[in-house]
Amino acid sequence: MSSHGPAAPMTAHRAGPLTGTAHVPGDKSISHRSLILGAMAVGETRVTGLLEGQDVLDTAKAMRAFGAEVARDADGIWRVHGVGVSGFSEPEDVIDCGNSGTGVRLIMGCMATTPISATFTGDASLRSRPMGRITDPIALFGARSYGRKGGRLPMTIVGAATPVPVRYATPMPSAQVKSAVLLAGLNAPGQTVVIEKEATRDHSERMLAGFGAVVTTEDTDEGRVITLTGQPELKPQTIVVPRDPSSAAFPVCAALITEGSDVLIPNIGLNPTRAGLFATLREMGADLTYENERTEGGEPVADLRARFSDSMQGIEVPPERAPSMIDEYPILSVVAALSTGKTVMRGVKELRVKESDRIDAMARGLEACGVTIEEDEDTFIVHGMGAGGVPGDATAAARLDHRIAMSFLCLGMAAQKPVTVDDAGPIATSFPIFVPLMRELGARLEDEAAR
Numbered sequence: 409m410s411s412h413g414p415a416a417p418m419t420a421h422r423a424g425p426l427t428g429t430a431h432v433p434g435d436k437s438i439s440h441r442s443l444i445l446g447a448m449a450v451g452e453t454r455v456t457g458l459l460e461g462q463d464v465l466d467t468a469k470a471m472r473a474f475g476a477e478v479a480r481d482a483d484g485i486w487r488v489h490g491v492g493v494s495g496f497s498e499p500e501d502v503i504d505c506g507n508s509g510t511g512v513r514l515i516m517g518c519m520a521t522t523p524i525s526a527t528f529t530g531d532a533s534l535r536s537r538p539m540g541r542i543t544d545p546i547a548l549f550g551a552r553s554y555g556r557k558g559g560r561l562p563m564t565i566v567g568a569a570t571p572v573p574v575r576y577a578t579p580m581p582s583a584q585v586k587s588a589v590l591l592a593g594l595n596a597p598g599q600t601v602v603i604e605k606e607a608t609r610d611h612s613e614r615m616l617a618g619f620g621a622v623v624t625t626e627d628t629d630e631g632r633v634i635t636l637t638g639q640p641e642l643k644p645q646t647i648v649v650p651r652d653p654s655s656a657a658f659p660v661c662a663a664l665i666t667e668g669s670d671v672l673i674p675n676i677g678l679n680p681t682r683a684g685l686f687a688t689l690r691e692m693g694a695d696l697t698y699e700n701e702r703t704e705g706g707e708p709v710a711d712l713r714a715r716f717s718d719s720m721q722g723i724e725v726p727p728e729r730a731p732s733m734i735d736e737y738p739i740l741s742v743v744a745a746l747s748t749g750k751t752v753m754r755g756v757k758e759l760r761v762k763e764s765d766r767i768d769a770m771a772r773g774l775e776a777c778g779v780t781i782e783e784d785e786d787t788f789i790v791h792g793m794g795a796g797g798v799p800g801d802a803t804a805a806a807r808l809d810h811r812i813a814m815s816f817l818c819l820g821m822a823a824q825k826p827v828t829v830d831d832a833g834p835i836a837t838s839f840p841i842f843v844p845l846m847r848e849l850g851a852r853l854e855d856e857a858a859r
């Protein structure tokens with residue numbers, strides 16, 4: 409899907425307490441990987457709890473285009489009949505990854521070492537995002553790429569007919585780049601090695617091991633060194649996808665900033681490479697507890713309980729924590745605006761190449777709502793106005809970015825006057841039930857088009 413139809417403006421009004429239980433959908437990162445590795449295994453993988461958001465549905469469609477069978481049962485279980493690590497067939501048409509950076513980058517990786525070509529595109533947001541970070545490492549395997557200026561989509565990848573294994577140090581902290589290299593390494597003979605200076609989310613490594621690949625991780629002076637032995641036969645798996653901490657972040661933060669709230673968010677994946685926001689919120693003084701901590705399917709899981717916290721303090725977020733909360737800075741900046749003192753976020757320039765330039769999108773929207781901010785290329789500082797202290801009364805541009813849209817709707821729940829987002833449509837990419845779920849908790853979200 410290259411566009412999602414007409415803009416759907418939505419307004420959030422100051423809400424009464426948010427209360428109850430919020431069952432958020434499955435993890436987006438794990439959902440993409442379940443479909444992709446399922447397609448590269450031999451036999452049938454079953455996936456329960458898959459995120460049925462547009463990003464993941466676009467990956468399902470892409471896997472079908474490469475020859476895997478992907479189907480959803482009436483009971484919501486997804487079945488993927490895989491074709492093996494070298495079994496992809498050439499797609500007959502352009503692969504449209506919609507809004508999804510993860511989808512397009514991982515899929516480019518997994519087809520880069522097979523002797524086929526594929527052309528990729530996406531929506532206006534995805535077509536503006538850099539793909540050189542993938543085409544550089546896959547060129548080392550022998551793949552060629554032909555894209556628009558600046559390494560943008562649409563882009564054709566010609567896979568390597570006789571791939572060689574690669575040793576690659578990622579130039580930026582990116583699980584997408586790491587994963588693309590590992591997926592390409594699956595069909596190269598010998599050992600492919602990825603070195604990352606800062607640890608990023610490790611779902612690919614965990615899941616590759618689960619599918620039977622030989623993959624090792626070692627922490628060294630160079631950083632984290634991940635070694636994969638190529639050309640395994642991946643064994644199909646039964647996967648239960650944990651619920652997404654990046655989606656849980658929205659009801660958690662909405663409850664923390666909205667007076668009187670008390671919300672339970674069960675079964676949230678708390679892989680340490682993902683849980684940086686929750687650690688940060690607790691350091692700010694949030695009343696956020698982990699209940700019923702356990703391990704499920706190799707991933708740590710807990711129920712989160714978030715209660716209104718009227719004395720949160722701004723902090724300096726440790727820059728080395730950024731990879732473990734990279735998608736959570738927009739909603740953190742909303743919490744920061746309703747805390748006292750400054751929240752300083754450094755080492756965050758990757759935010760500039762997400763679905764939108766997230767520093768600019770949050771900065772302009774927060775300013776319109778009466779909040780003072782400071783920014784440079786790699787830094788974002790929010791001056792808190794205290795609980796209940798943000799005027800609101802503004803419209804923020806969502807810029808085809810689900811996390812920007814959800815962040816400003818959460819701000820509207822706690823601001824003095826309503827906050828409108830010009831388009832809530834992009835929310836469907838990662839959290840299609842966000843609006844009904846938040847309304848069920850007590851949020852006042854008004855669909856402007858319906859008025």
Ligand SMILES: O=C(O)C1=C[C@@H](OP(=O)(O)O)[C@@H](O)[C@H](O)C1
Pocket residue numbers: 436437438510581582583584585587609734735758
């Ligand atoms: O690997 C993944 O599933 C993801 C990695 C992150 O991107 P980068 O690798 O670009 O940091 C993150 O922002 C994205 O939402 C999901």
Ligand SMILES: C=C(OP(=O)(O)O)C(=O)O
Pocket residue numbers: 507508509510511735762763811838
């Ligand atoms: C950055 C994100 O996703 P992607 O890169 O997959 O588009 C996100 O979900 O916040």
